[in-house]
Amino acid sequence: LRHLTTLENMPRATIERLLDRAVAMRDACAHGTRKLDLLAGRTILNLFFEPSTRTRTSFELAARRLGADVINFDIGFSSTSKGEELYDTLHTLEAMHLDAIVVRHKISGTPDELVRHAMSGVSVINAGDGNRAHPTQGLLDALTIRQHRPNFEQLGVVICGDVKHSRVARSDVHALAALGVRDIRLCAPAALMPGEHELPHCQRFTDFDEAVTGADAVIMLRLQKERMAATDLQDEADYFRHYGLDTRRLALAARSALVMHPGPLNRGIEISSEVADGAQSRILEQVGNGVFVRMAVLAEMLARP
Ligand code: CP
Secondary structure (H helix, E strand, O other): OOOEOOOOOOOHHHHHHHHHHHHHHHHHHHOOOOOOOOOOOOEEEEEEOOOOOHHHHHHHHHHHHOOOEEEEEOHHHOHHHHOOOHHHHHHHHHOOOOOEEEEEEOOOOHHHHHHHHOOOOOEEEEEEEOOOEOHHHHHHHHHHHHHHOOOHHHOEEEEEOOOOOOHHHHHHHHHHHHOOOOEEEEEOOHHHOOOOOOOOOOEEEOOHHHHHOOOOEEEEOOOOHHHOOHHHOOOHHHHHHHHOEOHHHHOOOOOOOEEEOOOOOOEOOOEOHHHHOOOOEOHHHHHHHHHHHHHHHHHHHHOOO
């Protein structure tokens, strides 16, 4: 794996190898190994043009646990704020001999643009681009589901919320479909459902009660107001009534169904606190798995043979 910009068309064997490697990282950490030296001498740059708590911190932690040097590029204090072009920033940073750039950007396709314009052998890892892809989130969600429900072929997974603007939904669908999940249900109000040409292998629902019935995993999504047009905006109280996950709705899902959310949560808008903090919630487990998945990705791309 040279770059990681999307999970679309990634072979099942590659995804499984990354998940197995994440489990090996988790086991190593569980046995007290706080630091491996697989990436000693490597330098990784976090280049985040959008805010992040989980992804940025876990990439940094993952890189440090593998022995790499990490630079967190501060956009606000960089020459980007003086109008420097993205590609000039890229070439300037490459001249400092980086091994990998972890990039988040509001414009879909930016990581692939960096791959095309890079002049050195730097690896590019997508940490979320617009509404297009968030591949490490897709992997960590697949890992979280696999830990509890390894029989992917028999699973029903519902993804509910602002699907239209969600890079997480797209990467989750790509990962789960590659791993053999045949029953993937997307649920959203019509204004927040992507066009038919996107995510063609999923069933589509506007009625959440119908979509959630019998589901083995329920992945809730945040309303992404920062990406919405005026016509997409929802009345929040009305939205929770129709698309919020509360205990009544969760009872319609399969017994002990997994409750997931990539974060950050909007409590009382897409999920009740009772459910988010309840016994079926895997939300913090997702966060923990994020570190191991990112360790696996970095090791796969940058470890010397
Ligand atoms: N899930 C996720 O991408 O969270 P952050 O925006 O906090 O990184």
